[in-house]
Amino acid sequence: MTRSISILGATGSVGASTLDLVRRNRGEWQVAALTAHSNVADLSRLAREFEAEVAVIADERHYDALKDALAGSGIEAAAGRKALCEAASRKVDIVMAAIVGCAGLGPVMAAIEQGTTVALANKEALVSAGEVMTAAVAKHGARLLPVDSEHNAIFQCLQGGRMEEVRTITLTASGGPLRTWTKEQLDKATPAQAIAHPNWDMGAKISVDSASMFNKGLELIEAHHLFPVGLDRIRIVVHPQSVIHSMVEYRDGSTLAQLGPSDMRVPIASCLAYPARMETPMDPLDLAAIGELTFHAPDEERFPATRLAREAAQAGGAAPAVLNAANEVAVAAFLGGNIPFSRIALMVERILTETELPSPPRTLEEVLRVDEDARMRASAMLEHC
Ligand code: NAD
Ligand code: MG
Secondary structure: OOEEEEEEOOOOHHHHHHHHHHHHOHHHEEEEEEEEOOOHHHHHHHHHHOOOOEEEEOOHHHHHHHHHHOOOOOOEEEEOHHHHHHHHOOOOOEEEEOOOOHHHHHHHHHHHHOOOEEEEOOHHHHHHHOHHHHHHHHHHOOEEEEOOHHHHHHHHHHHHOOHHHEEEEEEEEOOOOOOOOOHHHHHOOOHHHHHOOOOOOOOHHHHHHHHHOHHHHHHHHHHHHHOOOOHHHEEEEEOOOOOEEEEEEEOOOOEEEEEOOOOOHHHHHHHHHOOOOOOOOOOOOOHHHHOOOOOEOOOOOOOOHHHHHHHHHHHOOOHHHHHHHHHHHHHHHHHOOOOOOOHHHHHHHHHHHHOOOOOOOOOHHHHHHHHHHHHHHHHHHHHOO
C-alpha cells in the first residue's frame, strides 16, 4: 500500500535525508507537495524526480523561474506564503516539517489544522508557538512525531513505560565544534569554525545553534512541550560522541536510552515507518570500535544559552518566542559577519531582560506578532552593536 507525503523544506538537509529514504522505497511513497525557499533548480529537479503534485517556492520572486523549470512536467507550480500553507494542508498521510526557523510555523499549523500526522523537525515552530501548537494538535486530532534526534530517542524510550512513571528525561548534547574553546577564543570564532560540526552534517542555522548551545536550549523547550513531565525533570548532559541520543529514567531506577549513528535518516525513518520499523542503510552499531562514551555537565558560563532557554521556558507566555526570534536574528547577523559569536547569547539575553515581554500569545496570529516584534527589536539592537 502506498503512503503519501509532503515535504516542507525539501531542499534542506533534513529534506534531503527524508527524500533519500523515500528514494530507497520509491514504490511505497507518493509525493504530494515539495517546498523550498528560493532554490528553484533543486526544487524543480526534486519535484520532477519524485513526480510531485505541486512544488512551492516561498519567495514569490522566483515564481516565473519555477513555472519555466516545471514546464511540460504536469507538476503544479506555486509561490508565496499562502501557497506554502495551502500545500501543507493537502490531505496526506504524513507531512515532514523541515523548514528552518519560525518561518515554518504557519505551514506546520496549517497541516495540524487538517488533523495530519506531522513529522516535526522544525523545532523553532514549536518553541515559538508552544501551547498554541499543542492545543491545536489536541483540538484537530493531529499527531506530532518528533524528528529531532534527541526527541525521537525520548519518544522511543517512552514506549517502555508511562509518562507518569518518568522520573527524569536527559537530553544529550554533543557540545558542538567549539566545546573546548575558552571565552577569549569563542569571541573570535568565525562562521566557518562554528559550522564545522564534528558529528552531524546539518544546515547553517542549526550548526551555529549547536556551537552556541542554543540548539540544546531550543530542544529543552521543545521537550517541555512534547513530553509533559515538568521542566525541572528535563536535564542536559554533554556527550561528545553523540552515540546516545537521549534517555528516559523511570521511577523504578531503570534508564532507557536510544543509541545509533549520527545520521538523521535514523530518526526520520522512525517517524516515516511509525509504529513499524523500516530498513535504512546504516552500518551496525560497533561499540567496541567507538571505545568510549563520555559525559559531562554543560558549562553555562561559556555557553549561557541553556540557562537562557530554561529561564524563558519557566517564564512561559511570549518568552520562548522572543528568545527564538532574537536568536534567529543574531545567528543571521553572525553568519553575515556582522557580530562576533559571543554576541549571539548577549543579544538574546538583552532582548529578554531589557525589553518588556508582550502578553502571552493565544493564537497563531499573536505568536507571529510576538515573533515579528522581537525581530524588529533585535534588528534595531544590531544597528547599535
Ligand atoms: P536547511 O537550512 O538545510 O534547510 C532548510 C529548508 O527550509 C530549505 O529547504 C529551505 O529552502 C527552507 N526554508 C528556509 N527558509 C525558509 C523560509 N523563510 N520559508 C520557507 N522555506 C524556507 O535546514 P536543516 O538543517 O534541514 O533544518 C531544518 C529544520 O530541522 C530546522 O528547524 C532544524 O533545527 C531542524 N533539525 C535539523 C537537523 C539536521 O540534522 N539538519 C537535526 C534536527 C533538527
Ligand atoms: Mg537535535
